[in-house]
Amino acid sequence: MQRSIEQFAAGCTNFGLTISTDITLIMHQSPPGVDYNAPRINVNGAELKTVDDFAYLGSTLSRNTRIDDNIAHRISKVSQGFDRLQAIVWNCHGL
Numbered sequence: 001m002q003r004s005i006e007q008f009a010a011g012c013t014n015f016g017l018t019i020s021t022d023i024t025l026i027m028h029q030s031p032p033g034v035d036y037n038a039p040r041i042n043v044n045g046a047e048l049k050t051v052d053d054f055a056y057l058g059s060t061l062s063r064n065t066r067i068d069d070n071i072a073h074r075i076s077k078v079s080q081g082f083d084r085l086q087a088i089v090w091n092c093h094g095l
Helices: 002-014 068-090
Strands: 053-056 059-062
Touching: none
Parallel strands: none
Antiparallel strands: 053 059
16 A cells, blocks of 8 residues: 555645645455554645544545445434424424
């Protein structure tokens, strides 16, 4: 994985881009049945932070690849939205 990151960083440099090591995160997924071992990835001498999950475009991506957590999170958000609608719209008899 380190080698791939080094090649990516070199490609970025060729196009005048830089990798922001302050906000770049690493999430590694081990193959099924293999014990997890967090990688230590460095870019330009700075070690990137390794995380187990993170939010991306409204979805929560997880190292354990379970979608159950993401579905539960989305259901919770919808439920909160309906609660707000009930208080604002559905209880307003003038509409």
